[in-house]
Amino acid sequence: MEFFDEAVPHYRGSHTDRNALVPTHGGTVKPTARYPASVSAGLASEDRDVLLVGFDSLVDFDAPHAAAHLEAAGVPFEVRAVTVRFPGDLRADAEVTRYAKPLDTDGETTVDGRSRPVRGALAERVAAELDGEGRVGFPAILGDDRPHRVRAALEDRLDADVFEVPMGPPSLPGMRLEDALFDALDEAGVSIETGNPVVDYDGDDRIEQVSVEKHGARIPNTADQYVLATGGLVGKGVESDRKRVSEPVFGCHVPHPDDRYDWFDTEAFGDHAFARFGVETDDSLRPLNGRGSAEFENLRAAGSVLGGYDFPAEKSGSGVSIATGYAAGRRAGEAV
């Protein structure tokens, strides 16, 4: 985790055997070991009273619904909710970044015919509703580039801690994490090729080179060690058709039942085989073929392309990614 913390200093959580409970947009709490600083004042595992603020045009977070749901979950504090209009003239279907950008720059917005900075205008609307709560939760739209400043400005004016409630994609906390990780790669001098898919490879027991398709041409790239981090079913690192499940880049073996009607459970939250689809590996994270030996001596896999775990049920997605990404990278490094 130290390695992660160096790259992403804005994450919190003491990472003990106990998780923290982070309220999310549906009004439940999600057990979480590490969480962005922007959500830390909102933990349901502490007991200060909460005011949740929703925006009437943002359907992904309904503050009164979330507050009532949290109460039903028996949280150890009072939760109130208000729904306000976001200052300025956002259209009803605005993306989350449309809320975040003006908060980043504290741009001028027109409220009741006069122009004023948006952070102050927002704080004023919320302050009118605040009734002594020590912390105030907003949907996760509080800035893209400068979330810390946005929160600090609101906290200053509200005289309360401010936190974000994570929502579904596109998620600003997720985008901020992605930015931090890419920045760390830049700093470490990693060269990055994006936008061009790997379409072929050469090698039998060992991968000699991979070909990237660029403007219709195949450009070979060589390395001593390769790490497959192409994602699972969602990221298309694991693909399927009516008959089989496969790993498309290197054709690694993906164990799965023959009949596609055995891939799922009849209940929406049942025990789904598909949730575990991915490659099997040996102890050094090398994908295994159907006979139990490594597909390639210099290929390792990390993250969601790995099979055998149900990350939505386990809430283990980021944890497995961080741990296996670190381990696969270390092992690959040691092998060079």
Add this chain to the structure above:
Amino acid sequence: MASVPHVAVIGGGSTGAGIARDLSMRGLDVTLLEQGNLTHGTTGRMHGLLHSGGRYAVSDQKSARECIAENRVLRDIASHCVEMTGGLFVKRPEDSAAYFEEKLAGCEECGIPAEVLSDEEARAVEPHLAKDVDRAISVPDGAVDPFRLVVANAASAQEHGARIETHSTVTDLLVEDGEVAGVEVEHGSGPGKRVHGVEGGREEVRADYVVNATGAWAGRIGEMAGVDIEVRPSKGVMTVMNVRQVDTVINRCRPKGDADIIVPHETTCILGTTDEEVDDPEDYPEERWEVDMMIDTLSEVVPMLAEARTIRSFWGVRPLYEPPEVGSEDPTDITRDYFLLDHEERDGLAGMTSIVGGKFTTYRMMGEEISDHVCEQFGIDADCRTADVPLPGSEEFSVLRDYMDEFGLRSPIGRRSVERLGSRADEVLDTDGPNPTVCGCEGVTRAEVRDAIEQSGSDLNAVRIRTRASMGNCQGGFCCHRLASELLPEHDELTARRAWDELLEERWKGQRHALWGQQLSQAMLNYALHATTQNRDSDPADGEPVDFGAFDDGSAESGTGMAVGVATDGGNRGD
């Protein structure tokens, strides 16, 4: 008998709703009883074809003539439910040329406008037709939204004083002195709209006449009074694609067969179907071979279907009926015609008639005939007006107005909202406050969702069929929780949570038949959104009380010991 006869109509599908509208417009007192949502049975499980009659032009010309007549009526009275896509009967080289000619002649005999298109002309209409399709006949087939149509019929009946009860199961027929005197009903949640968590109750609905319009379920109602109704339910699969590969109804020009039709429906195409007799209209196998057959056989006509994405499959049961003496072995041989069974004439049981068989396209005509029959019982001479008076939503209305500006909606959302709402657009979309999009796939706005909630209570599946919310590509992945939120503050949180759970399960049910390729990826994404971010698989409000104090409170003190309550490891599911 009261001066105005009271008629209980059992069955809230197209037939029952059509009868309820007709009788109430003729001044009778009507109660419509449906065990699920409106369209819950067969009506909500059809491919949405508005027949031109072309499909029956060779085998069953009486039905063909009825279809083309009603096709014209529905275009007029239900314009907001109908999309006149046009239809093609396409012939591949291996399909019989003689049958093609018979089809053409049959259409002409039945008064169905039909025109022969060359291979090039057919492909100009539908570019994705197979290269070897050699000819086609164009006919006025269309697409119709069965949900919208039935809801509009029920709304019209209500305007004329009818009482509409959904989630109300008929548990017995009241028979007194050899005559049906009413029905006993078990309400799911109290009379009126369905609200989760509201205690239901038993009610005796006394009626001067009972109409059994329960389609494939007609036999069950008959049994309650000891009469035999030999409905022969036959199942058929419909496979929903994620886009419209075609904009015209495509029929394979063959005598009969499975997997021979593609209906463009809203944002999707629906592939159909199979025809297999089943014993129980509620419990029959939904099989993999049926889905595979739709894709494999119909890709002979539209090859791109082989690799296309399907979003779900569903099955319906046809309420087929034939007089027992006919004795067809194969359900495909059973007539699609409808039958009116007067149980007084047939079984010596006065006070009830059943209507069985028939097709969605002719629901109104069936309603007219049975309403005539009911009126006759009471010596009432009232004209049927259902063919002339437009349904609510299809009244005089110009779609040319600029609704985007008027209601602050972006195209194409504004266009789609107005198409769905028809002439109700003004009353529904003219709201205070912003009107954001709740369902992005289908472009459904908050105002429409709230309007549907007002009509149907806390049942989100009823909201779904009224608005199409959650019926697009993502199958509710992004909007189920938003729809649940719209139930507040009219309904409480627990009610919203139950309705949300029910919608998630309903959406999952149909997707299970589409789980490969992109839709399997979508399913994994949805599962991750709902179980990870929203933690709905171990919702802390549903399970054992959570010991919040046992969890990390962020104060950076290290601690030990796992807390119980909220599942951190997948809960009791094991792993």
